Amino acid sequence: MRVRSRPGRTEAGTEPDYRFSLANERTFLAYVRTALALDAGGLAVAHLFDGAGTERLGQAAGAGLIALGVLVAVAGYRRWRVNQHAMRMGRALPRTSMGLVLTAVVGLVSAVAVALVLAV
Template structure:
């Protein structure tokens, strides 16, 4: 069985419509996706460290709050990253402007809140 689409409608279904973008842009989009996944993995590692490895003089509530916040942020990034990748790929194929992404703002706000919680946990018992 051939993997070549049998008609234009089959090709549109496989590519999301439009034409194949320059492979460099497709690979750049993939690298961006992988960078978001690495960020999510780093956040999970931070959550494990806060919850189980780093000897902190925090109460259980502070430790749990920071660990769960890091984990929640990792989950949000992990769910949103492939959706963003698909939206960008589809826009490139259709020759449209790239869609704006809320992911950088979500990550910035989340990491800022975690940093504030860490400072509060360290300096205000």
């Protein structure tokens, strides 16, 4: 039995070179790995300071990392879809500010973590 896919936004235009599609997929998977690492880091930070008298700060730092993990997962899927469409239509790939967002939030949470470690 042959499975037919319904035409969608990603199927418009011409089929890009499979190497570009696979590279786009690997980039998406890197976003997913980063999101999972942020989730794990957020849980670790939240539990590391549990009962150390700094629970609120630890919870805030952990929640910040987990929220960033959610954002990265959603942004990774969106970026994969937009890039795939751009390749099919023969357009330039759009730019992203995700690197700046990741750097800013992880830097902020890291600063909070340093303050927590020094406070304990």
